[in-house]
Every structure is written in structure tokens, then in C-alpha cells.
Amino acid sequence: MQDMLSDLAAIPRRQTSRLYAGRENTLLFKIMNDTFSSEPVTFEWSYAVNGERIAGETVSMEITPGFGKEHAIAITPTATDTRREGQLSLRVTQPDAQPYVETRQVPTLPVVTSLKVDVPVTVFDRTGTVTAYFGSVGLKCEAVDSLGNLPAHDGLLVIGPDTLREKEAYGQDLLTAASRGMRVIVLEQETPAGGGNLPVQLASTAHYGGYAHPQGLGTPVFRDLDRWDLVDWSAGAPAVDKPVYKNVYEKPASGARSLAHCGPLLPYSALLEVPCGKGFIVL
CATH class of the missing domain: 3.40.50 (Rossmann fold)
Structure with a gap:
């Protein structure tokens, strides 16, 4: 995990510990621009399971130096009945600035659609x-x-x-x-x-x-x-x-x-x- 004190950063507003299969999951990040530059900040992300890209996006953002902007990402993993390991890749860039790059291990868990109990x-x-x-x-x-x-x-x-x-x-x-x-x-x-x-x-x-x-x-x-x-x-x-x-x-x-x-x-x-x-x- 990259240092959160970097001049550029993508900070989760809640921990991205898991996704649920077969439904839309919304994750909220705050994109930080702690440089002295007003150049546009580019936020790129992608989510992959077993090497297969499931979702991704590239967004250009105008962020005042010293401030941040929130951005929500939406991921709908394929339905599964078993746990699947996934990786959420994040990248924040700006001209003439050190890029922020991070990969988070974010598994996809199956959604419970039925329960069976053998007692009353x-x-x-x-x-x-x-x-x-x-x-x-x-x-x-x-x-x-x-x-x-x-x-x-x-x-x-x-x-x-x-x-x-x-x-x-x-x-x-x-x-x-x-x-x-x-x-x-x-x-x-x-x-x-x-x-x-x-x-x-x-x-x-x-x-x-x-x-x-x-x-x-x-x-x-x-x-x-x-x-x-x-x-x-x-x-x-x-x-x-x-x-x-x-x-x-x-x-x-x-x-x-x-x-x-x-x-x-x-x-x-x-x-x-x-x-x-x-x-x-x-x-």
C-alpha cells in the first residue's frame, strides 16, 4: 500500500474490504491534490478477478491545490457461489507530479440467496x-x-x-x-x-x-x-x-x-x- 501522505492520493472513505457478487457495489474515495499545481488530476481504477478485468474507469478532475474531491466507483462482480480473490488497482496522476499507484486486495463474496436449517x-x-x-x-x-x-x-x-x-x-x-x-x-x-x-x-x-x-x-x-x-x-x-x-x-x-x-x-x-x-x- 502506498503512503497516504503522498502529494496525490486516493483515500477510501470506508475500508474496501470486500465486494458482493451479482449486485452493484459502490465504493467512495476522496482524491487528494496536495501539490501546488492546478493542473487536472487523473484518477484511474480497475477491478480484476483472477486476472480478468471486471470494471474500470478514467476520470479527469479539477481539484484545487491542498484540497480533495470525492468520487464514487461502482463495481458489479459476476455472480458466484464461492469466494473469489480480486484486486482493485488505483492510480492518481498529474503533469510533473509523482504518480500515486496502489493495489488493494478486495475479494468478491457470494451473496446469500437461500438458507436451509434442519431444525425449527x-x-x-x-x-x-x-x-x-x-x-x-x-x-x-x-x-x-x-x-x-x-x-x-x-x-x-x-x-x-x-x-x-x-x-x-x-x-x-x-x-x-x-x-x-x-x-x-x-x-x-x-x-x-x-x-x-x-x-x-x-x-x-x-x-x-x-x-x-x-x-x-x-x-x-x-x-x-x-x-x-x-x-x-x-x-x-x-x-x-x-x-x-x-x-x-x-x-x-x-x-x-x-x-x-x-x-x-x-x-x-x-x-x-x-x-x-x-x-x-x-x-
Whole structure:
């Protein structure tokens, strides 16, 4: 990667960590002119997968010395059902100036169009986000309006984002469901689960951010993912601009396994697996 302090530069407004196959991906760059020249600045880019050029553009820009201009690029990779490694090449030039040249490793990931789960799926989702997504990928689920209405059978229970209220977060319904054999997934919450809902003591925090790093690469949990793929993860969704994680837990010393860590010096866990009797809770 070329020095970002160059007189000419193409700076991503968000990290260009991945693209999604079969749909348009928009990446925003700020093209900088820190020379003393008012000559036009030329911004060239191209994206290639396995040596095949997928997209590219050459743009001439009038940029006042000492300033920059934003420019959005659009890439629609070919549909694929597997991860494909790609390279985004950037070049910024101006007459009589040292050119800025950079190549970024930007993989293309397959878009999930269908989901199959071999157990009954129950969803408690006040925002409707998870229910709508499951419907879009053809996954049948049973929606409940409270934890008191959970079915008696085992299976998968998904708690939608920002769904738990204080009484629910610190009650015992999640622990009870997991202990009897349910697999419980709790997405990000304004009020994180704790207290009697967990078999171990976990300390939640107010920490949030955009950089998380997987700890179990090579396992089915992170199939088709690499070490940088959780950086700015939510930015891959259209019209979404929010942190990758929020209100994460401190890494536990025992009783739970951290699957993805985050924060300065990585003291927090953005993804936790907590065994509970016959089942488990993923936070």
C-alpha cells in the first residue's frame, strides 16, 4: 500500500474490504491534490478477478491545490457461489507530479440467496429485521412476540437486533431455552443479555467500532472468510452505515469462547459462544 501522505492520493472513505457478487457495489474515495499545481488530476481504477478485468474507469478532475474531491466507483462482480480473490488497482496522476499507484486486495463474496436449517426456527424480533431477511432467503420461521411464548420444542432461537428490554435481558428465559437444548443466537442489543440469562459472568461494555477480527478461521463458522473480512462488515449492505459491533463483552477468562475479538489490543469479544446445558447461546 502506498503512503497516504503522498502529494496525490486516493483515500477510501470506508475500508474496501470486500465486494458482493451479482449486485452493484459502490465504493467512495476522496482524491487528494496536495501539490501546488492546478493542473487536472487523473484518477484511474480497475477491478480484476483472477486476472480478468471486471470494471474500470478514467476520470479527469479539477481539484484545487491542498484540497480533495470525492468520487464514487461502482463495481458489479459476476455472480458466484464461492469466494473469489480480486484486486482493485488505483492510480492518481498529474503533469510533473509523482504518480500515486496502489493495489488493494478486495475479494468478491457470494451473496446469500437461500438458507436451509434442519431444525425449527423461532424468531423474537421487535425490529422485524431478521424476520424480513429470513423471508427474503426462503427460510420459514415462527415469530413470537415475547420470550414467554417460546415453543416447547428444541431448535434455533434468534433474537433480533435491539429487541431485548431490560427485564428480558436480565431474566432467565434465554438460559432456560438453551439449557433444555435450544441453540440461541442473540444479535446486537442496546441492552445486552446478562445476569440470570447467562451461566457465566460476562461484563458488557459501551464499546463499539468497525474493526473486528475472526479467531476461528478455517472452521465452518467462518467459511469463505479471511482475516480482514469483518472490517466494516455492515458497509456491504445497501444504505447501511453503522458499526460492525456495539456494546460488546469483555473477553471471558473461562466459561465461554471468544470467536471474534475487537478493540485496542483486542480485549473485547464481538462474537461469543456460551455453552448452556444441552444447548448454547451465541452473543
